[in-house]
Amino acid sequence: MFIYAMFQQYFPYELRGHAHKYTQKLVTYFYPYIQITFHELTGEKLKRSDAYFAIQNYLADHTTATAKRLKADVVKGSKSLVLTMDDHEQVMEEFQGIKIWWSSNKNTPKRPSFSFYPKTEERRYYTLTFHKRYRDVITKSYIDKVLKEGKAIAVRNRERKLYTNNPSDSWYEYQSTKWSHVQFEHPANFETLAMAENEKEAIKNDLIKFSKGKEYYTKIGKPWKRGYLLYGPPGTGKSTMIAAMANLLDYDIYDLELTTVKDNSELRKLLIETTSKSIIIIEDIDCSIDLTGQRRKEKKYESSSSSSDEESSSSSEEDDKKKDPVEKKKDEEEKKSKKGSKVTLSGLLNFIDGIWSACGGERIIVFTTNFVDKLDPALIRRGRMDRHIEMSYCCFEAFKLLARNYLDLEGHELFDRIELLLGEKEITPADVAECLMPKSEREGVESCLRELVKVLEKLKKKKQGKKKAEEEDEVNGEENGDGASGESSSESGESSSEDDEVAGKGRKRNGKR
Numbered sequence: 233m234f235i236y237a238m239f240q241q242y243f244p245y246e247l248r249g250h251a252h253k254y255t256q257k258l259v260t261y262f263y264p265y266i267q268i269t270f271h272e273l274t275g276e277k278l279k280r281s282d283a284y285f286a287i288q289n290y291l292a293d294h295t296t297a298t299a300k301r302l303k304a305d306v307v308k309g310s311k312s313l314v315l316t317m318d319d320h321e322q323v324m325e326e327f328q329g330i331k332i333w334w335s336s337n338k339n340t341p342k343r344p345s346f347s348f349y350p351k352t353e354e355r356r357y358y359t360l361t362f363h364k365r366y367r368d369v370i371t372k373s374y375i376d377k378v379l380k381e382g383k384a385i386a387v388r389n390r391e392r393k394l395y396t397n398n399p400s401d402s403w404y405e406y407q408s409t410k411w412s413h414v415q416f417e418h419p420a421n422f423e424t425l426a427m428a429e430n431e432k433e434a435i436k437n438d439l440i441k442f443s444k445g446k447e448y449y450t451k452i453g454k455p456w457k458r459g460y461l462l463y464g465p466p467g468t469g470k471s472t473m474i475a476a477m478a479n480l481l482d483y484d485i486y487d488l489e490l491t492t493v494k495d496n497s498e499l500r501k502l503l504i505e506t507t508s509k510s511i512i513i514i515e516d517i518d519c520s521i522d523l524t525g526q527r528r529k530e531k532k533y534e535s536s537s538s539s540s541d542e543e544s545s546s547s548s549e550e551d552d553k554k555k556d557p558v559e560k561k562k563d564e565e566e567k568k569s570k571k572g573s574k575v576t577l578s579g580l581l582n583f584i585d586g587i588w589s590a591c592g593g594e595r596i597i598v599f600t601t602n603f604v605d606k607l608d609p610a611l612i613r614r615g616r617m618d619r620h621i622e623m624s625y626c627c628f629e630a631f632k633l634l635a636r637n638y639l640d641l642e643g644h645e646l647f648d649r650i651e652l653l654l655g656e657k658e659i660t661p662a663d664v665a666e667c668l669m670p671k672s673e674r675e676g677v678e679s680c681l682r683e684l685v686k687v688l689e690k691l692k693k694k695k696q697g698k699k700k701a702e703e704e705d706e707v708n709g710e711e712n713g714d715g716a717s718g719e720s721s722s723e724s725g726e727s728s729s730e731d732d733e734v735a736g737k738g739r740k741r742n743g744k745r
Contacts, residue, residue, distance in 0.1 A: 266367060268360040268375075286382030287358050291334055292316045293385050295323040314389075319356070327374050333361040387509060392416040392478065395486045395506075400498050410505045416485060420475035424637050426630040426661035427469070427623075436480065438619060443481050443594070455590040459597045459616050463604040464623030467662035470600045473623065474513055483596070484510040490520040496579030500588050508594040517599045518606040577608060585616045625658040634661065638668040639677050646681045653688035657695060663687070 239248070274281045292314055296302060301318040317323065322335040338356045362370050393413040403410055422432050442458050449456040460477075462470040478485050486506050493499050506512060514520060582588060584597055599617060601607060612620070626634075628651045635641045667684040670676070 264364055265361050266364045270358045272356040286379045288316055289385040290378045290382035299323050330366045335359045393484050397489055397502050399492045400494055410502055418475035420472045421479050422476050425476050426634050428629050439477060439480055456593040457589060457595045459618045461612050461617040461620045462600045462623055466602055467660035468623035469661055470623050474598055478511055486510055486512045488512055488514050490575055493575050495574040499575055499579055499583050503583055503588055504591055508592045511596045511598055513598045515600045518601045518603050626661045626664045628654050630661055631664055634665055634668055641677055644681060649685055657688055657691045
């Protein structure tokens with residue numbers, strides 16, 4: 233210790249460097265083991281290393297049973313408490329009969345650093361030690377295995393998130409991101425989804441096949457993505473279907489709001505920031521921005537009606553004066569939202585199916601709409617929206633599932649009546665679920681079912697009354713048409729006789745002349 237202290241204090245820096253260098257060579261000549269170091273922070277900006285994070289997950293899952301000193305922590309983005317090796321702890325593992333040692337270490341810099349972006353001063357790292365005769369096995373097989381398993385463990389233990397895109401004005405602020413997120417905790421699943429059983433099974437099989445198809449998509453030369461179009465009336469379960477898909481595959485959800493995206497370039501930047509194992513959704517795409525392929529028609533209409541617009545400008549100004557200030561402000565906001573986004577149909581098509589869509593992998597893109605006929609055919613063709621799923625009105629099979637979920641009911645004497653009414657009148661699963669949900673402690677199965685029957689019968693009477701009114705209008709229209717034709721014939725007869733009288737008087741006058 234005395235000699236080492238004298239060496240460190242009085243030997244010149246250049247001589248100490250050479251002494252360390254040759255001493256290390258001498259040690260490695262007799263020392264038969266190789267060490268590989270994986271640092272937590274790498275690069276100029278000291279970002280956290282993906283390899284370090286994967287190794288941490290792997291060791292937490294495989295070696296915590298043998299380690300004597302553990303460190304417990306709640307890691308951000310993880311579901312549960314994570315146990316990892318404490319600092320300066322070492323564990324041993326065997327791989328194909330080879331003994332391997334992992335050790336956790338840290339360094340604390342002696343000189344303090346000053347920065348506008350404060351970070352921890354400690355520098356942690358893992359050290360992998362093995363015999364030099366097994367270099368090829370460890371570097372080519374073992375390390376790859378550790379990294380793959382560590383990433384898989386991170387995906388399995390992570391908290392799934394629901395993202396929404398931020399306005400581009402706030403992208404470049406300090407510590408700002410393009411996406412904001414909350415924890416995704418939606419409880420929907422395919423077992424509780426009100427839908428025909430065979431359709432649900434077909435969708436589940438398609439999703440599972442996609443999630444396991446990395447090699448297949450590579451073989452056929454396509455990006456590892458798939459598109460789903462969900463269409464149907466409001467209240468048929470389109471959003472619930474998306475949540476069930478995410479829970480089945482354990483994916484994150486990115487809810488893309490197109491009205492806040494200024495142009496196609498921003499759309500591509502948002503795509504780059506999404507991760508794999510995610511679902512990108514655009515809900516009510518027919519209402520988001522004008523992507524329905526009707527722009528040319530609107531432009532023609534605008535050019536043809538420009539003259540009429542000039543004539544009616546004075547009257548519109550008068551109408552604007554009559555409007556309340558609140559209505560004026562609402563109209564101005566609607567106009568700004570329509571003019572604010574310059575995302576084009578071609579930009580969205582490139583987002584779905586272009587070169588940029590291959591960035592990352594294992595992504596699902598979902599569009600929802602209430603009016604599928606409004607969408608441009610190029611937007612929803614096969615290859616972009618690969619599977620079209622119609623979310624229709626409630627059938628009797630879906631009703632039985634809702635009755636089992638909401639009332640724990642497998643059968644009842646009113647089921648036959650409800651089946652008959654469901655065949656005669658269309659009602660959404662959301663309306664059926666509202667009827668089946670007890671509103672108080674006193675309400676039971678009987679009252680909920682009778683409430684549903686009452687609603688269905690009311691809808692049936694309303695439909696019959698509407699049909700009867702339409703028939704009466706048709707009959708009245710036919711009668712009015714016959715009367716009008718008779719009156720017109722009599723009028724034509726009277727007019728013809730009057731014409732004859734006028735013509736006769738004219739002839740008499742001509743004869744007198």
